[in-house]
Amino acid sequence: MYFKLNHRIIFIFLFSGMSTAFAQADDILAKATTCYVEKQTDCKSVLNEAMRVAKSEMSDSAYLSWIGKNAQNLANKGMFVPAKILAHQRYREFQKGQDSAKIGKALLRLGAYHLYSGELDSSLFYHQKSLEWYTLLQDSIRIGFGYINVGLSFKELGIYPEAFDSYTKALKLYQTLGEEGYEARVYSELASLSAMTGEVDKAISYNKKAADFYNDNEDQHTYAYILTNLANDLIYTLREDTAEALLKTAISIFDEEQDNNLLMNAEAQLGRVKYHQGQYDSAITLFERSNSRAMEGSFLAQQAYNAEFLSTCYSELKNYNKAIEYARKSYEYNQQIGYNEEYGHSLMALYEVYKRDEQPDSAIKYLELYHAVKDSLFGMASANQLNELKVKYETELKEERLNAQQADIDLLKTKSANQRIRTIALGVGIFLVLIIAIMILKSQNTKIEHHRSIAEKKEELHKVEMDRQSAQQEQLLIKLENKKRELTNQALLIAEKNEMLRSFKEQLEEISEKAEENTAMNGLVRKIQRAETKTEDWDKFMHIFEDVHPAFIKIMQTKFGNLTANDIRLSALMRMNFSSKEMANILHISADGLKKARYRLRKKLGLPSDENLQEYIVKL
Numbered sequence: 066m067y068f069k070l071n072h073r074i075i076f077i078f079l080f081s082g083m084s085t086a087f088a089q090a091d092d093i094l095a096k097a098t099t100c101y102v103e104k105q106t107d108c109k110s111v112l113n114e115a116m117r118v119a120k121s122e123m124s125d126s127a128y129l130s131w132i133g134k135n136a137q138n139l140a141n142k143g144m145f146v147p148a149k150i151l152a153h154q155r156y157r158e159f160q161k162g163q164d165s166a167k168i169g170k171a172l173l174r175l176g177a178y179h180l181y182s183g184e185l186d187s188s189l190f191y192h193q194k195s196l197e198w199y200t201l202l203q204d205s206i207r208i209g210f211g212y213i214n215v216g217l218s219f220k221e222l223g224i225y226p227e228a229f230d231s232y233t234k235a236l237k238l239y240q241t242l243g244e245e246g247y248e249a250r251v252y253s254e255l256a257s258l259s260a261m262t263g264e265v266d267k268a269i270s271y272n273k274k275a276a277d278f279y280n281d282n283e284d285q286h287t288y289a290y291i292l293t294n295l296a297n298d299l300i301y302t303l304r305e306d307t308a309e310a311l312l313k314t315a316i317s318i319f320d321e322e323q324d325n326n327l328l329m330n331a332e333a334q335l336g337r338v339k340y341h342q343g344q345y346d347s348a349i350t351l352f353e354r355s356n357s358r359a360m361e362g363s364f365l366a367q368q369a370y371n372a373e374f375l376s377t378c379y380s381e382l383k384n385y386n387k388a389i390e391y392a393r394k395s396y397e398y399n400q401q402i403g404y405n406e407e408y409g410h411s412l413m414a415l416y417e418v419y420k421r422d423e424q425p426d427s428a429i430k431y432l433e434l435y436h437a438v439k440d441s442l443f444g445m446a447s448a449n450q451l452n453e454l455k456v457k458y459e460t461e462l463k464e465e466r467l468n469a470q471q472a473d474i475d476l477l478k479t480k481s482a483n484q485r486i487r488t489i490a491l492g493v494g495i496f497l498v499l500i501i502a503i504m505i506l507k508s509q510n511t512k513i514e515h516h517r518s519i520a521e522k523k524e525e526l527h528k529v530e531m532d533r534q535s536a537q538q539e540q541l542l543i544k545l546e547n548k549k550r551e552l553t554n555q556a557l558l559i560a561e562k563n564e565m566l567r568s569f570k571e572q573l574e575e576i577s578e579k580a581e582e583n584t585a586m587n588g589l590v591r592k593i594q595r596a597e598t599k600t601e602d603w604d605k606f607m608h609i610f611e612d613v614h615p616a617f618i619k620i621m622q623t624k625f626g627n628l629t630a631n632d633i634r635l636s637a638l639m640r641m642n643f644s645s646k647e648m649a650n651i652l653h654i655s656a657d658g659l660k661k662a663r664y665r666l667r668k669k670l671g672l673p674s675d676e677n678l679q680e681y682i683v684k685l
Contacts, residue, residue, distance in 0.1 A: 090119035094135055101147050102401065112147050116154055129158055136174065141326075143366040145182030152178050169198035169207065176214055180221060189218035205242055209235040213254055220258050228258055249278040253291055260298050268298045289318035293331045296338075305338045312338065329358035329367055336374060345378045352378070369398035369411070376414050385422035392418050551609055553641070559602045559651050603634060610637050620685055625669055632666050639682045 093115035100108035120128050136151035156171040176191035196211030216231030232255050239247040256271035272295035279288035292315040299308035312335040319328035336351035352371045359367035372395035379387035396411035412435035419428035611618060614637075621628060621636055628636075631652070638648045649659045667678050 090115050090122060090131065093118055097147060098139065098144065101144055104401070108147070109150065112150055116151070125158075129155060132158075133174070136178070140178055140181065142363045145178055149175070149178045149182065165198055165202050166204070169195050169202065169204075169211075172198060173211075173214060176218065180218060185218060185222045189215065189222065192218050205238060206244065206247070209238045209242075209244075209247055209251075212238070213251060216254060216258070220254075220261065225258065225262050229255075232258065245278060246282070249275040249287075249291075252278075253294065256294060256298065260301065265298055265302050269295060269302075272298060285318050286322060286324070289315040289331070290327060293327070293334060296334055300334070300337055300341065303341070305341050309335065309338045325358045325362060326364075329355040329362075329364070332358070333367065333371055333374070336371075340374060340378060345381050349375060349378050365398050365401055369395050372398060373411060373414055376418060380418050380421055383421075385418060388418045389415070389422070559606060607634075607637070610641075614640060617685060627669055628666075631662065632669065635662055635666055636682050639679045640685075642679075642683070 093111065097108055097112040097115055100111055116132070119131050123131060132151045132155045136148045136155065139145075139148040139151070152171065152175050156168070156175060159167040159171045172191050172195035176188050176195060179185075179191060180188035192211065192214040196208065196215055199207040199211050212231045212235035216228045216235070219225070219228035219231060232251055236248060236251040236255075239245075239251060252271045252275040256268040256275065259265070259268035259271060272291055276288055276291040276295060279285075279291060292311045296308040296311040296315070299305070299311070312331055315331045316328060316335065319331055332351050332355040336348045336355065339345075339348035339351060352375050356368055356371040356375075359365075359371065372391045376388045376391035376395060379385070379391060392411065392414045396415060399411050412431050415431040416428050416435060419425075419431065607618075617637070617640060618633060621633065634652065635648065638651060643651065645656065645659055649656055652659065652662070654662065663678060667674075670678075670681070672678060672681060
């Protein structure tokens, strides 16, 4: 949670806002924002209408400024879906103008939005494309910045060697250029990477280098930001006293500059220090102060973070009502934002609070929800990867079409110029025709090579996807086999329990008959009879059976609406190919009772006597 939150703060720090656009477009955009917050349907069409109105009312430059400003505002609030839609539109508009510097900047923004929304493969793709554009422009400063952002994407993907390599390239470039300010920025990123790889002492060293530079150059704002990061590293190494001093300095600077965005983060980190020191009341005061700033700026991610810690603090103080209240808020905020991992953390927090409050039913409920969310992450990640591949392919296709159109335009211009020249001098015309032919040949060779490269990349992506699907299929088969074993074990457990209860009951009845009157013995017999009728084991059996054979019971109930619960149980056991003796034991009936049950089931299914009942059920 901490590193994601820090990235959003970096994001706010790097890109500041722009001027307000026209009222009508802003009103429609506000409706789209509400639509996304409330998770309504067809929000994208409302957002597209806002862009259409803005484009019709504004100049091109004002329109692009409006898109960029609002994309940034939405991203700052953690609303990355509409932010990405606006950013993609901005990128397409810059492509039309063929402004390489602006295209590079638009790609940089897209990479950032995908990074903070957790679409890491797409983030890496756009950051690498941005780096390619700046390399073509030979813009050394932005090339270094491109390396930093590529490193960020690799870091979040967990590919730490590649991240370190990208940061190192940026550092060497800025050292060659003598750009100490950018060097300090790289040191800050290296500190974050070192903290993630568990090299906290390295992280502290890098952050100190960055902090010393900004302090020496009297850049108090950035100095305070680096102090916040350094304090976080110190918290992880249990050096809370030093972290507390640094955070108080940072808070003083942010407060003086009235930077609520970074101030709310620093106050939350100081709250963490107080929590680790066991000063829960002080921690609560700091988290609530941070939370009020987050609510003013509509920063749902910060509110979710604060609510989670407030729940933990109140739980330590045994104020379980407050703990549950804030745990639920954290749960609701993360649900709105769509942070699935943090959503899972909120569910686990609710489980812990209810467990400590001795409410086992509620605790179990949220524990089960937590595991359900955890299990669903794999499927969601797979879907995200497919969407990311689609975005990449569509982007490459659009770029290829634009390049082809530009080539056609250039060719037409050249032909027109040649025609004019041929009227002046035939010799010069022949010379130009030869040059054009050479240019066309080179262009064709370049296109052929480009298409070959695209085909190879597509083949590689297809192979990766096939391997992933194969691995996923194998995991599903293993899971199904485990479920089948669990189902069989559950059935045998029911049979064993029934046999044991029958034996106890018979022995007790035999003893009871010999005694003239034995009230206690008769009571035990009645308890065993009640235990024989309980359905908890059967409920668990049917739950597992539906996991293994999800459509079977629904088909039976749909085709034959008059089936009882015992009919369904018998059908399930026959579907699993149990023998008659095993089925009788599991159902706790005699062999004759089983024959009668089979006969009743055959009648309800409408089967003739010459058709095998079990074969019919297995085929359903």
